[in-house]
Amino acid sequence: MNWRENDKYLELITPDQFSFKECLVFLGRSENECLHYILDGCLYKLIKIDEAMILLKISSEAGILKIEFPDKYPSQIIRTSIAKYIWDLFDLDRDLVNFYSLASKDKVLNMLVNKYYGLRIIGISDLFEALTWAIIGQQINLAFAYTLKKRFVESFGEKIIYNGKDYWIYPEPEVVSKLQVTDLTKLQFTTRKAEYVIGTAKLLASGEISKEELLTIKNYNQVRDILLRIRGVGKWTADYVMMKCLKVPEAFPIADVGLHNALKLQLELDKKPSLDEIERISLNWKGWEAYATFYLWRSLYE
DNA sequence: ATCCAGGAGTCCG
DNA sequence: CGGACTCATGGA
Numbered sequence: 521m522n523w524r525e526n527d528k529y530l531e532l533i534t535p536d537q538f539s540f541k542e543c544l545v546f547l548g549r550s551e552n553e554c555l556h557y558i559l560d561g562c563l564y565k566l567i568k569i570d571e572a573m574i575l576l577k578i579s580s581e582a583g584i585l586k587i588e589f590p591d592k593y594p595s596q597i598i599r600t601s602i603a604k605y606i607w608d609l610f611d612l613d614r615d616l617v618n619f620y621s622l623a624s625k626d627k628v629l630n631m632l633v634n635k636y637y638g639l640r641i642i643g644i645s646d647l648f649e650a651l652t653w654a655i656i657g658q659q660i661n662l663a664f665a666y667t668l669k670k671r672f673v674e675s676f677g678e679k680i681i682y683n684g685k686d687y688w689i690y691p692e693p694e695v696v697s698k699l700q701v702t703d704l705t706k707l708q709f710t711t712r713k714a715e716y717v718i719g720t721a722k723l724l725a726s727g728e729i730s731k732e733e734l735l736t737i738k739n740y741n742q743v744r745d746i747l748l749r750i751r752g753v754g755k756w757t758a759d760y761v762m763m764k765c766l767k768v769p770e771a772f773p774i775a776d777v778g779l780h781n782a783l784k785l786q787l788e789l790d791k792k793p794s795l796d797e798i799e800r801i802s803l804n805w806k807g808w809e810a811y812a813t814f815y816l817w818r819s820l821y822e
Numbered sequence: 823a824t825c826c827a828g829g830a831g832t833c834c835g
Numbered sequence: 836c837g838g839a840c841t842c843a844t845g846g847a
Binding site for chain 1: 831
Binding site: 659660661663664667708710711712713 | 842844845
């Protein structure tokens with residue numbers, strides 16, 4: 521991590537192959553997103569570190585990611601955590617040289633990596649958020665998924681108000697673990713989805729499952745199996761979480777509908793490709809399936 | 823109306 | 836293991 525600070529803001533010196541602008545397009549894909557918002561090329565996001573709620577304003581210029589604190593200036597130790605958080609959010613430790621090299625020889629990815637050069641996987645660092653956001657999004661269209669998330673966050677999350685605008689923190693597992701199924705079905709969650717979300721909250725609140733522990737396991741399938749044992753977590757969700765939260769570069773949500781639609785468009789197919797076809801296409805992406813998927817997702821937004 | 827959505831659990835052979 | 840069936844509700 522490469523960063524510095526003065527008495528007003530932090531600066532992350534970003535690697536060459538990074539485009540904040542491309543990342544912003546992805547972050548701005550839904551008007552209904554309630555956990556950040558974008559204004560004049562800046563990203564505003566509220567985060568919680570050690571019980572402190574800190575509003576961040578993030579912008580980029582000339583290879584520097586600037587983090588300002590519109591609300592209140594955090595302590596030294598929290599500033600360091602924030603720098604790490606943002607570094608991780610944009611996956612800045614990743615060296616993309618090999619991915620770009622492989623992609624330049626791939627008929628699907630070649631155009632995408634040129635068009636979206638510098639795009640990095642935007643993380644969901646909180647395991648509970650990653651798991652439950654995936655569960656919420658199962659088998660419904662993204663627009664409705666965002667609506668459900670917004671209701672969930674605004675019912676059980678925390679917020680601050682700054683300049684008359686609300687900034688939200690995703691609900692904590694400790695809070696959600698104590699809910700009843702009807703608390704969520706009221707928000708239009710299905711009964712099953714409500715059970716999955718509350719059950720997942722219990723596993724995380726009790727510490728039975730934690731991101732820290734999962735990160736110590738180096739074997740891909742071993743981590744995946746632990747996630748798959750959670751009720752409501754199937755292959756798609758496990759791979760999604762490994763991609764967005766645990767930052768496993770070979771994680772590959774192959775059954776993802778968005779991936780299918782993006783491939784259909786890129787390859788100009790009449791219908792969505794079959795799983796066999798995708799497996800064949802993705803042989804070229806070995807070790808970089810998560811990035812290939814993310815660039816394809818990006819291609820769905822302009 | 824009709825089809826489908828960033829699926830998962832269950833049952834059955 | 837692999838396939839069919841069920842759940843369940845809004846968006847386009």
